[in-house]
Amino acid sequence: MVTEQPEQATTRSGFVALIGAPNAGKSTLVNQLVGAKVSIVTHKVQTTRAIVRGIATHDTAQIVFVDTPGIFRPRRRLDEAMVTTAWGGARDADVVLVLIDAERGIKGDADAILERLKDVRQPMVLILNKVDRVRPEALLTLTQTANERVPFKRTFMVSALTGSGCKDLLDYLAAELPLGPWYYPEDQISDLPMRQLAAEITREKLYLRLHQELPYSSHVETEKWEEKKDGSVRIEQVIFVERDSQKKIVLGHKGETIRAIGQSARKEIGDILEQTVHLFLFVKVRENWGDDPERYREMGLDFPK
Numbered sequence: 458m459v460t461e462q463p464e465q466a467t468t469r470s471g472f473v474a475l476i477g478a479p480n481a482g483k484s485t486l487v488n489q490l491v492g493a494k495v496s497i498v499t500h501k502v503q504t505t506r507a508i509v510r511g512i513a514t515h516d517t518a519q520i521v522f523v524d525t526p527g528i529f530r531p532r533r534r535l536d537e538a539m540v541t542t543a544w545g546g547a548r549d550a551d552v553v554l555v556l557i558d559a560e561r562g563i564k565g566d567a568d569a570i571l572e573r574l575k576d577v578r579q580p581m582v583l584i585l586n587k588v589d590r591v592r593p594e595a596l597l598t599l600t601q602t603a604n605e606r607v608p609f610k611r612t613f614m615v616s617a618l619t620g621s622g623c624k625d626l627l628d629y630l631a632a633e634l635p636l637g638p639w640y641y642p643e644d645q646i647s648d649l650p651m652r653q654l655a656a657e658i659t660r661e662k663l664y665l666r667l668h669q670e671l672p673y674s675s676h677v678e679t680e681k682w683e684e685k686k687d688g689s690v691r692i693e694q695v696i697f698v699e700r701d702s703q704k705k706i707v708l709g710h711k712g713e714t715i716r717a718i719g720q721s722a723r724k725e726i727g728d729i730l731e732q733t734v735h736l737f738l739f740v741k742v743r744e745n746w747g748d749d750p751e752r753y754r755e756m757g758l759d760f761p762k
């Protein structure tokens with residue numbers, strides 16, 4: 458579809474990076490601002506591995522959100538790669554949104570993030586999220602404490618869940634971005650290839666079902682995507698695990714676990730694509746994939762040196 462752009466002399470566009478502790482609500486906020494599901498929301502922390510962008514057009518501005526993986530204190534190599542990539546995203550952005558879960562306050566990861574912001578040169582904006590859960594007095598104290606530590610240009614109090622405060626934030630961002638042509642056609646809300654999105658959906662279902670038993674070292678890839686003449690699509694995905702014992706867990710008794718994961722993933726992918734989906738899941742053991750640079754590139758991460 459060809460989309461009309463407003464006169465280019467008046468358009469604005471740019472990249473907005475989201476930095477925040479795991480579970481601060483980055484994905485929820487991007488979804489709220491973009492108005493469609495582009496990033497996976499779960500209760501499990503640190504699920505956002507790949508960098509997912511959502512694109513909002515507001516007034517004459519096109520705002521491209523870079524939803525960084527949760528920033529936390531690295532423990533393993535993969536963790537390190539996620540942290541490096543997240544901060545790299547911040548350096549490439551026009552505006553950096555720093556998201557703090559107002560209910561949790563400034564401690565742990567949020568505290569570590571404020572510390573590291575000292576190295577960031579981009580304009581930074583503080584977002585206090587989950588205001589639906591917090592008393593106004595506590596918000597004022599948080600605002601003051603955070604602004605004493607970091608020179609934020611602005612502070613916004615929002616609820617990514619209810620949408621409260623989100624329009625003000627969009628108005629601000631739209632005015633703040635540099636003048637320039639749009640990067641994407643107006644109707645395109647996510648440039649995340651559908652294959653990757655479909656893999657993320659399956660990964661989400663996998664974690665929702667097996668989060669107790671399965672470590673983070675499992676990974677889903679879409680290997681085949683075939684559009685059929687009858688309008689349906691055949692998708693083949695591989696769930697990679699590191700050990701044979703994990704493969705058994707994913708398969709479940711007589712294959713019932715993987716069947717259930719496949720069913721819920723197929724339904725959600727079908728809802729998003731608005732077409733019939735035939736989803737085929739395979740489980741493969743790939744030892745030490747956490748040390749393979751190629752895997753990191755596939756997930757949009759830098760391999761830690």
Ligand SMILES: Nc1nc2c(ncn2[C@@H]2O[C@H](COP(=O)(O)OP(=O)(O)OP(=O)(O)O)[C@@H](O)[C@H]2O)c(=O)[nH]1
Nearest residue numbers: 479480481482483484485503505527587616617618
């Ligand atoms: N009450 C309330 N809950 C929220 C709000 N925003 C997010 N949440 C919840 O907080 C949890 C984490 O939200 P996510 O958007 O997945 O957080 P994230 O920062 O993307 O997390 P990672 O991907 O793990 O880094 C989910 O259960 C959300 O529903 C909010 O404004 N109010």
